[in-house]
Amino acid sequence: MILLLGGTLESRQLAEVINTHNYGFIISTTSEYGSFLAKEVCENVNNLPLEEDELEKLCLERSIEIIIDATHPYAIKISHCAINISKKHNIKYLRYERQGLIDFNNNPYVHRAASYMEASLLASQLGNKILLTTGSRRLEIFHELIKTKEVYARILPDIDSLKKCLDLGLLPRNIIALQGPFTTQFNKALFIEKEIDVVITKNSGDIGGVNTKLEACSELKIPLIIVDKPGVEYPRVAYNFASVLHFIKEVHNEL
Numbered sequence: 663m664i665l666l667l668g669g670t671l672e673s674r675q676l677a678e679v680i681n682t683h684n685y686g687f688i689i690s691t692t693s694e695y696g697s698f699l700a701k702e703v704c705e706n707v708n709n710l711p712l713e714e715d716e717l718e719k720l721c722l723e724r725s726i727e728i729i730i731d732a733t734h735p736y737a738i739k740i741s742h743c744a745i746n747i748s749k750k751h752n753i754k755y756l757r758y759e760r761q762g763l764i765d766f767n768n769n770p771y772v773h774r775a776a777s778y779m780e781a782s783l784l785a786s787q788l789g790n791k792i793l794l795t796t797g798s799r800r801l802e803i804f805h806e807l808i809k810t811k812e813v814y815a816r817i818l819p820d821i822d823s824l825k826k827c828l829d830l831g832l833l834p835r836n837i838i839a840l841q842g843p844f845t846t847q848f849n850k851a852l853f854i855e856k857e858i859d860v861v862i863t864k865n866s867g868d869i870g871g872v873n874t875k876l877e878a879c880s881e882l883k884i885p886l887i888i889v890d891k892p893g894v895e896y897p898r899v900a901y902n903f904a905s906v907l908h909f910i911k912e913v914h915n916e917l
Contacts, residue, residue, distance in 0.1 A: 757897075773885055793858045816840060861885070
């Protein structure tokens with residue numbers, strides 16, 4: 663049995679590929695919305711957030727032989743947990759890493775930040791109207807920024823994300839609940855409409871919409887703060903679906 667750790671567009675696409683090859687698998691996501699999408703391609707879906715002991719229990723109860731980690735590039739906690747469990751129980755682990763993480767070094771409007779906190783401090787120095795496009799999971803790190811600046815958050819339109827924004831003090835008019843992807847033209851129109859001074863994003867590649875944010879910010883001469891991807895030492899990495907299938911066949915002695 664294969665455990666696919668998902669929550670991204672690529673994980674859903676990867677699930678479709680695995681399904682067409684008739685391998686038994688389970689998808690684990692961390693949100694109801696992710697679970698809703700996953701159920702379109704897989705009957706076995708877990709949508710409860712997993713701590714390490716819960717993930718370990720799931721692996722043992724379902725006799726998991728392979729863990730494919732296709733979580734978001736910034737979801738390092740679950741990746742560390744999966745790696746630890748795979749080593750402990752001799753489960754084969756593979757990281758699926760999205761292509762297209764972008765080098766912004768030559769763009770004058772780009773500012774790099776090693777952490778969300780550093781991004782928050784930098785944004786407070788660069789402008790007063792700040793758009794967060796980093797998702798809802800780390801919003802609490804920006805609570806001081808929310809108190810002192812006019813902060814907008816672009817989030818997925820789900821109940822948990824909306825509640826988190828409201829609990830942190832964001833006003834409804836400052837919450838932009840939309841499902842991407844977003845074009846450069848859409849981003850420009852939004853930045854102009856809200857008179858945005860600074861945009862904060864993650865370097866989550868083209869599929870994460872970084873290119874269109876970069877183009878919009880560059881054309882409008884708006885600072886774009888990039889929170890760098892955390893470093894993780896993955897035991898083995900695949901960069902395309904063909905390599906994932908090759909790994910599965912290798913484990914099953916089908917080569």
